[in-house]
Amino acid sequence: MVFPVARRDGSARSGSLSRSPFPPNRAATALVLLAAGLAAVLGTVLDAAFRRGEGETGxxxxxxxxxxxxxxxxxxxxxxxxxxxxxxxxxxxxxxHPLALDHFPSGSLIGPPTPWGQASLTKGEVPE
Amino acid sequence: MIRWFRVQVLMIDYTLASMARRKARNLGLLLVYAAILFVLASVTLFTGALREEAVRALVGAPEVTVQRMVMGRHALIDRDGLEALRAIRGVQWAEGRLWGYFYDTANGANYTMIVPSGGIVPSGGREAVAYGAPPEPGFVRIGGGVARSRGVAPGDWLFLLNPQGRLFKLRVEAVFPSASELVSADLVVLSEADFRAFHTLPEGVFTDLALGVRNPREITTIVEKAALVLPDCRFITRRDILRTYDALFDWREGILLALMGGAILAFMILAWDKASGQSPEERREIGILKAIGWETGEVIRARLWESALVSLFAFLAGYLLAYLHVFFFSAGLLRPVLQGWAVLYPEIHLTPRIDGARVLTLFLLTVGPYVAATLVPIWRAAVVDPDTVMR
Incomplete structure (x- = not known):
């Protein structure tokens, strides 16, 4: 398989696998950047663990x-x-009025009420 | 293995060189992609952390809150109700709660005025601790939001006009620590005497009641018994409160994601369009590759590297920026959405929480469709006859 390997000046030369002992610059940069990104993601996990440990605030x-x-x-x-x-x-x-729209912006951020489950007004029977 | 790795490295190099020839287009795509991921990841991280914070804070909420309803609206409850609840077996303590809202005309903010649960007579056997000890009459403890908005510090006077227009002069005893602002930003904690005087509330009535239950497994039974004694009341258990917040966060996340849905779809169309609407130049490139001996599979792999690199870089950039945004800059960009018209807004310092499953879902839901959307057009371009495209 023959690769057209691009040079920095934009021209291309024909290279083959056997003739390229080092990873080309561009690929190396990309891989290093990817590795750095992944390391940073790992860093966020560590940061989260560390800050949770020290947090008495909760x-x-x-x-x-x-x-x-x-x-x-x-x-x-x-x-x-x-x-x-x-x-x-x-x-x-x-x-x-019954069809009035909610005035407040956060009203739309709060979901419709969920059923109250066991703790409902309708659960208990009205005593004699 | 080494050979395979080197082939991939060379392919990445070739892909990058090919992308560099269309620098503006690819950079634009990367920026838009990263921006979408930034918003999605911000919402996911923020909601996840807030949800956990809510659970951690609200485990301290009263086990059962009893609210009297009149004509479908919340009404004051009197001491008889309190005594009736205390008589129920299994009820560890029952107490009246005094709290209410106050609209401050000075700054247009809404405060929540509250008397600490240990500070109401009769205290119902609960010991007043730490924050629970009520301030002396004439003194208040306030939340950080109130302090900021009124520009007062401990030792200053807080002047409040009650709804009847009477001026109350209260000394600020303390401001609650900023770490607790998620629950305390708008609080004004005062003594029972001040509270009743301020709201012209008669003796013996409460906003609602709180119950402590000895055995948590009995809560359902106790609520059923209590509902018989106080049929006009609504009973809200701690589980209901937590469920409300669960629903609230799900809904909010859902709303934001639904709004983002349109953006994601538009982006998918863009990705599809970009991959399928190949320029003659790109097609000629594929033709040349095939003419010099590349197989269809190799051409597809090279183009898939392009999608994968764009996706990976966009994901990493979007996620990392979102992490900084949410946990180091208090999610400042989401704030206007959450604050609405409110004057007081808690300065939330969230404890980071990364839910691996959610991050993975985010990754798969964005990177997966992107790569998939580009796959078919790439395949269609890669199977063309080199002779046709080069001619």
Missing amino acids: RGTARMVADLGLTDLALFTEARYTRNPSLADLHTPFQD
């Missing part, structure tokens, strides 16, 4: 949640029903 946050009795993340503070999605009054987004 436990501190969990403790704060327990002590203050919090139920939700402070991700979306723009509206009542987005601040505490797990406790939200799910009618609120449509309070103006």
